[in-house]
Amino acid sequence: MSNRHFAFWPEHVPQHLYVPETHLWRNAEISAMRFPHKPFLVFYDTEVSFGQFAEEAERVAGYLQRECGVGKGDRVLLCMQNSPQFMIAFYGILRADAVVVPVNPMNLTEELAHYVEDSGARVALIAQELSGRFVPLLERGLQTLIVATYSDYLRAATALSVPDFVAAPRTPTEHPRVVSWSDVLERQLAPGPLTGGPDDLAVMPYTSGTTGHPKGCMHTHRSTMVNAVAGSVWWQLGQGWVGLAVLPMFHVTGLQAGLNAPLYNAGTVVLLPRWDRDAAAACVQRYRVTALGLITAMVVDFVSNPRLGEYDLRSLRRIAGGGAAMPRAVAETLEHKMGLKYAEGYGMTETMGATHSNPPDRPKAQCLGVPSFDVDARVVDPVTLEPLADGETGEIVVHGPQVMLGYWMQPDATRAAFVEIEGKRFLRTGDLGRVDEEGYFFFVDRLKRMINVSGYKVWPAEVEALLYQHPAVQEACVIAVRDERRGETVKAVIVLKPAQVGQVTAQEIIDWAHANMAAYKTPRLVQFVDSLPKSGSGKVMWRTLQEHENVAVQAAVNSA
Template identity: 65%
Template sequence: MNTRHFPFWPAGQSRHLTVPQTSLFYNIEVSATRYPDKPCILFYDTPITYAGFRDEAERIAGYLQKTCNVQRGDRVLLFMQNSPQFVLAYYGILRADAVVVPVNPMNRIDELRHYVGDTGARVAIVAQDLLQHIAPLQGQGLEHLLVATYSDYLKQPTDLQVPDFVAAPREVPAAPGITAWNDMLAGGLRPGPMLAGPDDLCVMPYTSGTTGHPKGCMHTHGNVMFSLVASMQWFNANQDAVSLSVLPFFHVTGMQGSMNGPLYYGSTIVILPRWDRDAAAQSIQRYRVTSAQVISTMAVDLLSNPRLGEFDLSSLRGIRGGGAAMPEAVARKMQVELGITYTEGYGMSETIAATHINPVMRPKLQCLGIPIYDVDARVVDPHSLQEAANGEVGEIVVHAPHVMKGYWNNPQATEESFIEIEGKRFLRTGDLAKIDEDGYFFMVDRLKRMINASGFKVWPAEVEAMLYQHPAIREACIIAARDAKRGETVKAVVVLQEAQRGKVSEQDIIDWARQHMAAYKVPRIVQFVDAIPKSPSGKLQWRELQEREQRMEQKGDDHAVQ
């Protein structure tokens, strides 16, 4: 077990974490008892108190049990954007002793059919604007659709810019098996005694499904509790914190750091359904937000806002995130512009968020951090599975209390994802990293995302990080392009800062790169685009660009990613 990071452990923090042996819903019981009149949620100036939240979550649970016949351990789909209803439905499902299956709101009917079939879910709680994508599955496993209208929770006047899909009036069709959210609450049904405990399944996020169908990660209440308590304690959270909750709740990073964690402490979350840099800055100023969780693309957009200086962001005590390394140049700009250090972490759906976080008082840039409480993380050769020597690149493997129990309905995938080392069960992450002399982990890339240029191994994430230092570059993604001489060569797909468009050429970027990185890493091809595709959680979709490039190469066209 790596212990080199112990000298840099956060002051005052124990290395072991004692976790409550209760269900996740009990956190709401505690917070509602302690702070009944305090805002649990702020949504475009409309508050929901903790007492009100508990009451509505219990009514949702009552409806699920008594009308939809949801039983202990049943899976319920949750299909909507960040909203008060997402959070209420999440906890209502848990109060009904059922399992939350959060679904990416960008999914469409064929993808949803897999979720329904794989989970055996009979009930889905869905947003009004997404109903058309899941309604055709009624009668194909789904029996009940509970439909939420975001505007039902716009109860106070606001001058914040409300997106059209949030402001849309209620239009829930009157049809068998379809129930409007307000009608569900109006029934006033109450659930039976809560039976689920720390060993019961709690939530089942699905992996992105880059190969084959997505797989459900089975997490118990105990798994989820460990993860959220660890994250909040690491950052010294308290009940008076105010969090900007803009990362998607269906994704484990936003789910834990921006939803479950703050509610455990009884603090307040300010919900934005989608990223909007002006609305984010307004919310920070208006609600005196103390912490925000964003990914690198959001940070780039926030700092690129020409209106940034108009907002008072002095309440912010920290910005943290993960998912993709924060470019060093952007992190330094954040320090200069806002006086805030960006703190990165690392985790995955299989670990229900972070296994590594940087120490707050001693973070390193573009670094995954150090293993948190009770986590044994190692770097091994991905082929021999022998532990890699210090400084060598290998695959991260993790043994931790919050590692999933396995993949739902997929024992083969479960078996392939775990190895045993010294009698411990370790999860293979598929992520390549190296450990420095202080025991900090640094991502090199995803396993197999590597460019072989004339025998030189080029790790795209490293080149991307260097390109972000160019003042004209807003976003960059590195992919492999075919090269008759080198086999593969480095291609950069670049979005320029708006003010630099037409002033900087592709050759200018190449010439700059030659001055700042080893020759074999320099992009031989640069292509300017208006936007780079992103996942709903904000990650750059390098695979999509790579696949497009390969398709065009097969047709005989050169470098046709558009």
């Protein structure tokens, strides 16, 4: 394990992190005892205090145990957008000594069936708009649905624009195994004693399923607690900070930053169910938000907003995130417009959030940062697993306290995901990166995303970063196209800035690329689109574009 990055370690931060060896519920319990009347979350001007939060979570736990038969270690699905109910349900499930299975609300019935069947969940807490997708699953393993209506927590008048799906009134249901959130709370059932501990399963988020079906990542209270505490210490977050929770909480980054960390450090969270750049700016101004957690795609959208200058954003002290390397041109725009450096980090579902962060006082551009507390991270040859020298590209492997136990009911996949090095169990990330002489890590690309152009390796993320420097490019995604002579060639799918639409041609982009990058990296094909497909967590879905391209090419071959 290299310690050279400690030379740039923040002065206020210990090199070893002491993490509470407790059940996650204790964080809710302690914050409620210390600050019962302080607002924990704000939802379109409706406040929920720490005391109310803990009380309602206990009611949910009581109902799960006494009416649904949920016992210790049982998996319970949670499928909602960011909302008071998501947050309360998450801790209600934990208080029942059960395991939370957070699920992306974009999934349809057949996709949801996999989570139900694979996890063995018998109960699901869901949002009202998803009822039609879940009711059929009551015949496929689910026994009870608890349905929440977002508008139940619109209890204060607000000048903010409330989306229609949030404002929608409660719709009664006649199904005997469907119960409303309001009925659950009205029962006021108390849960039994808390019996779980730090090494019991707490959360089981599923991977995105890049190969086969999604797999459940087994995280304990201990591994989940690590990043709830680490971010608070690293960024010096105390009870005075106000965060905007817009990253989806069904994803580990949003879950840790928007729920688990502020509950631990008694901060206040302003909730947005979905990304909206104007709503985000309005909330910063209205609630004096001090911290924004945004993935790269959100920052690109945020800084390209022509109305950005109309908002008072002076309360912001930091913008941090990850998801993809931040294009240098976008980072420079952010710093020019707002005086803030984007602090990139790196993590995975398998690590329950960050394993790397940039030091607040010494960040590097387009950099994952340095290994976090007690993390041993290395770059190795993806075939031989031998260590590589500084500057060489290889697979990032990580060992640390936040790494999952393994994949649920998938012993073969678990074995394939880990490798032993010097007696330590390292997770193979599947991400390619390099480390510099100071111990900072840099992302290159996904191991399986490489484009092979006449034997030359092209990393799409590198080409995308260069394309962002073109003044007309708002967003870019690079994919591979089959080429009889070269094997593969590079294609760029581009969203132009609104003022540039119709003013720039594909050939002009290609010519610019020729002048600014190596010939083998230069896109030979450019396609303009109105928008790029994005996942529920806001990441650009490059696989979707790649699959569409593959289908189109095959169709052309078949018709020839």
